[in-house]
Amino acid sequence: MAPPNPGLTHLSNALATPEQLSASSSLIDGVPSDLEASIRCAGTQLTQAAGVLLHLSQDIIAQAIVIFTRFWLGADGGSLRIYSVKDVSAAALYLTAKLSFQPTSPRSVLNVYTLLLSQEASPLWFVNPRGAPKQPPSADSYTLTEGGYQSARLILLRIESVILRTLSFDTHVALPHTIALTYLQTLGVTDSAVSRRTPNALAVAAIYLASREQDCKLVDGEWWEVFDVDREELGFLVVGMKSTEGFMRAETEKWKGPGKPIPLVVEEVDAEIERSQMMQEGE
Known part of the structure; x- marks a missing residue:
């Protein structure tokens, strides 16, 4: 990424180059640009919702969203066919909070993401297109077991290190x-x-x-x-x-209409690409 103005470092951000904006790692790996836009948009909404449930201040959440977005930029960025959006979102939020005055524990972060990604309990339209459940779901549907927590914690810390390496440890964000x-x-x-x-x-x-x-x-x-x-x-x-309002309205109609969740993990992304290819071949 292009470095910020050296005279205004505290007020400037590193800017994406035209090359980074035109060719992402995901696009190179065969993810259609419209699908990539939908997934990354859902990832920012997931980060926002998780930050709210964790009672983080809006500036911390906004910084996490910027870090999340930077990770996917350019041919050297993360690919949606290698890294799951849900993991990168959680790691970006955990990393940003850790560097702030409101650090939060891995267990709190993972508990919140387990809830938000539960198709039985999630209030997020792109996870649960049918809408939030009218009756409180069983806690078992969104509660991590101790073994599940330990496994998820290792993934969280690994993705945190991947984000740092990808961004060359430049986590500065000016809002x-x-x-x-x-x-x-x-x-x-x-x-x-x-x-x-x-x-x-x-x-x-x-x-x-x-x-x-x-x-x-x-x-x-x-x-x-x-x-x-x-x-x-x-x-x-x-x-x-x-144009943002129109884009979000189109995204809602595109995914909520068919009643299918937006793919947020690698396996779901691969399945969606394969499904789209089969539909095109059938036509």
């Missing part, structure tokens, strides 16, 4: 939340509605969208240039952010 609030103060905006609605995205584009949605008047002129963002870049980011 836009604090930057956005600083920019709002610089612009003289005190509208709490705008501040609350600033999403986890690049700060300037988030402020632009939130201010328009709340009909909040900002300063005259092209204020975004003060923060080193040109009009073309701002427009690209705004379009990208506004």
Whole structure:
């Protein structure tokens, strides 16, 4: 990945190169790009849900999602035909929490993931397309045995080391939340509605969208240039952010409609690829 601006290291992230974005290890291994996008999207949602159940702060969860996403980038990144999304998600969250002021134990992480990945107990639509159970399921369906825990713990620690090696031990993540609030103060905006609605995205584009949605008047002129963002870049980011809702709606219809879970382990990914190939041959 391209290194961040050396003068703004604490405010910058390493950026993916065009080559990393165009050819992932998963794509090279035969995973269709649309399937890869669905699986990685589900992985970020799984990470978010697990972080909430572990009572981690949102900035820790967001950092874990960035680490999770970086792992799959480029030909040297992880492949969905080698590493299971559920394992990488758990390891990214465990690693990020361990480096923060809210470390959590392997047992807590694994217990939460066992619950979220249980097709009988999970509230996640992409794990349990039928919806959360109306009656509380048996605890046996989402409780790790001691032997199961020890085995899962070894996998968690192994994948943690794989993530670190893949990222060259660069776990720095700069989030836009604090930057956005600083920019709002610089612009003289005190509208709490705008501040609350600033999403986890690049700060300037988030402020632009939130201010328009709340009909909040900002300063005259092209204020975004003060923060080193040109009009073309701002427009690209705004379009990208506004397209997120449509993408998620399409993903829900694509997977929840047929009522099948998104594959989150290697064996399920292989089976889905084989099924798709057989359908194409049948046509």
